[in-house]
Amino acid sequence: MERQSADWPPVITDEEWTRVRTALEAATDRFAILVRSVPDPNVKATPEWSVTDVAAHVANIAGLYVSITSTDPERAPETAPPGCMADTTLDTVAEMNAADLRELTERDPVKLADLLRERVGALLRATAETAPDAPLPWLGGSRVPVAGLLAHLLNEILIHGRDIARAARQPWPIPPEDAAWFLELFFVGVTSYGPGHILEIPETGEPVRTGRLVAEFRSRFTTPVTVVVHDGRVSVERPGRKSDVRVSFDPATLNLMLFHRVGKPRAVLTGKVRIVGRRPWRLRHFFRTIRIP
Template structure:
């Protein structure tokens, strides 16, 4: 897959637009200490997004390897991360990034978004960026990851505040196509090291109106991307604005399927569950 210039412009525009909406939602929340998601309040949820944006101001300037971060406490946890250790890394980050004032959180986020856009303005969108666990993500995917974080957590904050929030399927589709598929095409690093490798080959086809169709193949602990040829075990047809929140626990799989916006087919659709036990979001 080649990342087109139009996709680069689109993810940069989404990065700015969703970032602005997210910052506004934080700044205007009627109760900054209302519960937003899990044990996190509105401002704690904003701080989670804030530390990621701050770290990305450094990551985006790297040359594909580990580099000093503005939160040095995170250098080792990020370098050694796999999907199962992300929660512990988040705990460290929430202590290392202590800001909880909603106005300062919004101001810092806007500044960090602007810095990421400035630093990457002349980049090839496929430039590999060093990410968690030694994985490599195209720079367009790095931006798409934060767009997704702000989209999902913006909804958490909006629900806590009783205000509307729309997750744009095109925006979260970028997360799947530019970040997730982009990382698998480059290098997943140690992110799947927690899983026991299975000799069973499982191929899952992903199709939506917002992403190019691809097949993910899980085999012997490795993950790779191939083109669809009609032989995948399972076929997932989806609306990204339903599938992605489902992947992050905001919508139950049953509700997603009953909505008709996540459909499972293929020759051996039951193998999708085995695939998702290994390839899942933290």
């Protein structure tokens, strides 16, 4: 998937735009079929949420993204972006999610599956004529390219699909080429376009002094990228700077690790995440700082 471009961030090609859209549509269909097939939709899929709570959460995100992207009120769902969206941080996003879940009271799995399909369809129609690198407002005053927005929703479906499948004891493969879009389009996009305060570590009243970490991430499914963390701020750039750590990874495993579904020791011991470099222990600093909603 590596993109050859003199620009940074790399140009999002028409082919990539088509591929992430196709992946989102296919994952939505798989997720909807899974939700409809669970024998007991009230079983816990996460420590806090049942299967239908998770399905409602994903449908809420899809509805929010239709509202962000749609210029035609008749095309937007009944939900609108919450007024606190611009002020949301990593420490308050859970409150926003909980409020959205209370707002969407539907818990019938068939209706939720249909609602998700409807909203993802509306999102794909709303963005059909949009340039994939068009910037959009996102949480915490951040900005993200429209292709990154779709990649974020795709990742939500893949991660939460796994939650539901594990609760139902059903298989849920995560194709690495689909998981790769999260880093490739969303993380690089939101960090390059303007992360606002969504990726910042919490304010403590004291000056942040976390030093500098330079970590290079590579996989055969993504464009190589260098992530720089300095005093709580995150930036991305093309490789070239001398790195502290080099990480080669399977995209699905990295995403599951970032979202606390797979432990770091397991990811490393299975060889799905490999860490080398002159100061590999510094990667702990990266994972303490990078918290992604």
